[in-house]
Amino acid sequence: MQKRKLGASGPEVGAIGLGCMSFAGFFGTADDEVSLACLDAAVEAGIDFWDTSNIYGMGRSERVIGRYLAEKKPDVVLASKVGIVPGPPRSFNNAEDHIRAELDASLKRLGRSKLELYYIHRREAERPVEEVAETMGRLIEEGLIDAWGLSEVAPSTLRRAHAVVPVTAVQNEYSLWTRQPELGLIQACAELGVAFVPFSPLARGMFGQAPVAPGTFADTDFRKSNPRFTQPNFGANEAHVAEFRSYCAAKGWTVSAAALAWVLEKGEHLIPIPGTRTAAHLREWLGALDIAFTAEDRAEIDRILPAGFAHGDRYGDHQILGVERYC
Known part of the structure; x- marks a missing residue:
């Protein structure tokens, strides 16, 4: 596995990480044994940067990893x-006592x-981000975390x-069909x-190997009501x-390898974290590191998938709460 630096002073990690949200059933029924087998495949492939959250299955993803x-x-x-803070209604809390608990x-x-990296999953808009940075700085000083990051934020917040x-990492959605970070955030990070x-x-x-079939989505699937996966957009x-x-x-x-190679090519400071709950899907990605685009x-990828090609917003109004929009 090729290595990339996790921030200016962070450790070197595999150029491809692993997102563990699927372990909690966000994209279909999850099975802990299948998730554990996926982690075996990650280790075998040299994928050593794993990403989770306290709210993925209300701790389920973290428990599987643990x-x-x-x-x-x-x-x-x-x-x-x-x-x-899951709802309803969903809310956000960046207070120090909440973060510590x-x-x-x-x-x-x-x-x-301790954690090597701890993100503010969504910024609490009413609370100055400077106050939040000070909280995270204290956690670093106390040895509870090595570094901190932000998710779904604007360049100005960063x-x-x-x-x-100093922030070590920013995590925002980015792919061939979600390109907003090109309008300032990728550059600010660099x-x-x-x-x-x-x-x-x-x-x-x-961008999986098999076509997506929205008609098969479970009612709990995040995509069930997502604008890009509903007709006529889909x-x-x-x-x-x-x-x-x-x-x-x-x-x-x-x-999946080609889509991931496209992301990897956008800068040495990019460390994508594709997510899956199966070892088979994970192995489909690994060829990304061997693809060298001419x-x-x-030019052909730009023709087929031009910037802004996606029909529908990446989140519905019920999903986008807390995401900073800056363009």
Whole structure:
């Protein structure tokens, strides 16, 4: 596995990380044994940067990882998150007492005495981000976390926070069909020495090897009511992706490997964290590290999937609460 630096002063980790949200059943029924087998495949592939959150299955994802760590004791860099308070209605809390209590609970579930990286999952808009940075700085000083990060924020928020306590990573959605971070955030991260961690780089399964079938989504599936996966948007999106799928097949690439290679090429400070709950899907990604696009490949991908091709917003109004919009 190729290595990339997790921020200016962070550790080196595999260029591809692992998002563990699926372990909690967000995209279909989860099975802990299947999730554990997926972690085996990650270790085998050299994927040593794992990402989870306190709210993924209300601790279920962290518990699965904690069980694996206790049994297998792999050498991995762990990231978790705090700040979302599930509803209804959903709210956000970046107060120090809340952050500390949730960190303590996460560490217990993970069987760890500290986290290498701890994100503010969503910013509490009413609370100055400088205050939050000071809280995270104290956690670093106390040895409870090694570094901190932000998720779904604007470049202006990153700059304000970084000026108080250096930020190690920013995690925002970024893929061939979600391109907003190109409008300032990727550049700000590069300028400040902050890792940019794209989540959903495979477009919530849209860039999987097999076509997505919304009619099979469980009622609990996050995509069930997502604008890009409902008609007529889904049909239009699938037409684009089907052409990309054909192009990848002609080149001998898996669809997920090609989509991930496109993300990896956008900068050495990008460390994407595709998510899955199965070892088979994880293995489909690994060819990304062997793909070297030609100028002709890039031009053809841009033709098939031009910036802004996606029909529908990446979140519905009921899902976007707490996400900072800056363009």
